[in-house]
Amino acid sequence: MSGVMKRMGMIFRAKANKALDRAEDPRETLDYSYQKQLELLQKVRRGVADVATSRKRLELQLNQLQSQSAKLEDQGRKALALGREDLAREALSRRSSLQQQVADLQVQHQTLQGEEEKLTLASQRLQAKVDAFRTKKETIKATYTAAQAQTRIAESFSGISEEMSDVGLAIQRAEDKTAQLQARAGAIDELLASGALDDQSGLGSKDDIQAELDRLSGGNDVELELQRMKAELAGGPSAQQQAIEGGAPGAAQSQQTQHRFDKQ
Amino acid sequence: MIVRIMGEGQLKVADSHFVELNKLDDELLEEMESGDEPGFRRTLTALLDAVRRLGTPLPDAALEPSELILPAPDATLAQVREMLSDDGLIPG
Numbered sequence: 001m002s003g004v005m006k007r008m009g010m011i012f013r014a015k016a017n018k019a020l021d022r023a024e025d026p027r028e029t030l031d032y033s034y035q036k037q038l039e040l041l042q043k044v045r046r047g048v049a050d051v052a053t054s055r056k057r058l059e060l061q062l063n064q065l066q067s068q069s070a071k072l073e074d075q076g077r078k079a080l081a082l083g084r085e086d087l088a089r090e091a092l093s094r095r096s097s098l099q100q101q102v103a104d105l106q107v108q109h110q111t112l113q114g115e116e117e118k119l120t121l122a123s124q125r126l127q128a129k130v131d132a133f134r135t136k137k138e139t140i141k142a143t144y145t146a147a148q149a150q151t152r153i154a155e156s157f158s159g160i161s162e163e164m165s166d167v168g169l170a171i172q173r174a175e176d177k178t179a180q181l182q183a184r185a186g187a188i189d190e191l192l193a194s195g196a197l198d199d200q201s202g203l204g205s206k207d208d209i210q211a212e213l214d215r216l217s218g219g220n221d222v223e224l225e226l227q228r229m230k231a232e233l234a235g236g237p238s239a240q241q242q243a244i245e246g247g248a249p250g251a252a253q254s255q256q257t258q259h260r261f262d263k264q
Numbered sequence: 265m266i267v268r269i270m271g272e273g274q275l276k277v278a279d280s281h282f283v284e285l286n287k288l289d290d291e292l293l294e295e296m297e298s299g300d301e302p303g304f305r306r307t308l309t310a311l312l313d314a315v316r317r318l319g320t321p322l323p324d325a326a327l328e329p330s331e332l333i334l335p336a337p338d339a340t341l342a343q344v345r346e347m348l349s350d351d352g353l354i355p356g
Contacts, residue, residue: 003289004296005267005311007348008333016329118271125273128324136327159327166270170336 012165016158026153030137033157037130040164040171044123047171051119054178055112057185062105064192069098075209082216091209101188108181115174122167133160266322267315268330270339275319285314296341296348304341312337 020029072095079087136156140149265282268274277285288311295304312334322328335344 003286003291003293004344004348005285005289005292005332005334007293008335009268009331011348012333013329121273122271125324129327132325132327155329156327158329162268162329162333166268170271 012162013158015165016161017154019161020154020157026150027141029157030140030153033160034130034134034137037126037133037160037164040167041123041126041130044119044126044167044171047174048116048119048123050178051112051116051174054181054185055109055116058105058109058112058181061185061188061192062102062109065098065102065105065188068192069095069102072098072209075213078213078217079209082213084212084216087209087212094209105188108184111177112181115177119170119174122170126163126167129160129163265332266328266330267319267332267334269312269315269334269336271336273324274322274326274328274330275315276322277315277319281314281318285311285318288314296344299341301341304344308335308339309337 019033020026072091076088076091076095079085079091133156140152140156144152265277265279266274267277288307292304292307292311294300295307315334335347
């Protein structure tokens, strides 16, 4: 019984031989194969570029998610200072679902980086082999008759064709992976754009917390400042502020806020 | 003998090591045929480590065919099975 590596070796060799057998004149096979190699090299380079593009896009998204997460943390802090624990809880729970997305994307990012490295090395290996093949091909064509060349061609051809099969597979897999990630990245872009990153909360707009905070702090900043001054004048420490429900009574929250009233 | 690790390149391994490597290789085939994914993963990793440890990398420009070919470290059991099937998924 032969193992996996022996069988794979045989399969690759059989593939290379089949390609050679089809040729009328083996020297033509050399030229044809060289063309194929150049095409594959182009494809590998494109593959590396695609992976790099996906990686950069992921990095951008990660930055956006991180800053979104920092903003929610600020909002949570502010809400707490205004005595609105409910708002603070909401902000922090959204933040935690964002953090999950971030952790998830970081794993994807690592995968892509690994993929990019592997393909870059594969592309260098293939380039070196293609150069060697070109030199050898010209020597064979110049030195031997078609009949004599057969063996020499077979030798160099199976070496390069094996490399091509290997790189071809790597490229296929990288393409599949990037396609999956692109789709995911697209979905995250939409989420970022719509501000609905907090699926679980069931609240449509991400600005509802900010709107509520703006409404509260409209009157409260002054009130809070007054409280702090009074405390200072009284010689006491400016204690943790208690809630002062201010603002317009029952101000309706707009559900579809298009504009953001960020104070930052 | 020349061994290719898919996605990594080729290494030259002295014939004397093949008793050890073949044992692992046979194990790998058994695990693949019985569908033992964890065992397959373990044996593949061990086999790749052994080849990397015992072999000397061939220069990139070498045009020598490999006698033996090993799947990439992250290849799944299903992928290897497919490669070993008749038409396989090996391009070109």
